[in-house]
Amino acid sequence: MATKTPKVQAPVLEGANDVRLKGGRWWGKVGWKHVLAVFIIAYAIFPLLYVLSASLSPGGTLTGSARLFSEISLVNYSELMDGRFPKWMLNSLVVSSASAIGTVVMGAAAAYAFSRFRFSGRRGGLTALLIIQMFPQMLAFVAIFLLLLTLGDVFPQLGIGSHLALIAVYLGGALGANTFLMYGFFNTIPRDLDEAAKIDGATHAQIFWGMIMRLVTPILAVVGLLSFVSTYGEFILARIVLNRPDTYTLAVGLYVWASDERNAPWSLFAAGAVIAAIPIIALFIYLQKYIVAGLTAGSVKG
DSSP states (O other): OOOOOOOOOOOOOTTGGGTTOOHHHHIIIIIHHHHHHHHHHHHHHHHHHHHHHHHHOTTOOSSSOSSTTSSOOSHHHHHHHTTTHHHHHHHHHHHHHHHHHHHHHHHHHHHHHHHHOOOTTHHHHHHHHHHHTTSOGGGGHHHHHHHHHHHHHHOGGGSTTOHHHHHHHHHHTOSSHHHHHHHHHHTTSOHHHHHHHHHTTOOHHHHIIIIIHHHTHHHHHHHHHHHHHHHHSOOHHHHHHOOSGGGOOHHHHHHHHHSSTTTOOHHHHHHHHHHHHHHHHHHHHHTHHHHHHHHHHHHHOO
16 A cells, blocks of 8 residues: 655745735834835935936035936036146045054054063053043044144144145054954964964064064954045044145045035035045945945954
């Protein structure tokens, strides 16, 4: 007698019942999430579209256009390139790049010392960095201005109006949160690698530059990106240090354009904002793989 093969019931995947929801139950469990997501996306994208539309409008105002992209012209961008904007953008790129590189090098050196060496005052130094980072650097803008004013009499390169002075001010606040962020990642690198390199005759400098810095590339990319973005759009300290239009950064230059609410060239301001956002977007896209690698590696290393 032939035996009947029992039927095997297919497993029911979790969440499969949501597909079969209809009417009020679907709206109660799933539908409202879609509506909320669409509203949030529209709320976030509309200002970007409005600025882009204003930059393409030859009218010259932000409030004069009743419809988005009713007029499309590149006259604002061509006029923008004929003025001081390219100089301002170059100044911002130079200052932000130098600050980012200096922040990465200084933070990595400090994090390596705190992570690998045991010395007197190590714990107190970490505590001091933790306390200092609680106070924003802009709180000391009066002291910074007076300090640069005095230094300018002795070293003109470090006085008011110098990009080098602005970079030095930014690097003065580079330690703190960056050091703690790198310190936690440096601790995930096994010390056995250092011991093996020392047995082979490597010095601390060779271990740091040739081995450790390559292993912590993801966190270096994250710190460099955060430093670049923060200095690229920083206004208060840049406005205090830079006093000539030719030395302005993008944040200061665009503010000067928009300071007069009635006569401000809003279309040029919008075009400048669109172009100013391109380096940040490009940097995020380029460093995305390092950022993702840094987050995942830091979460699994012991």
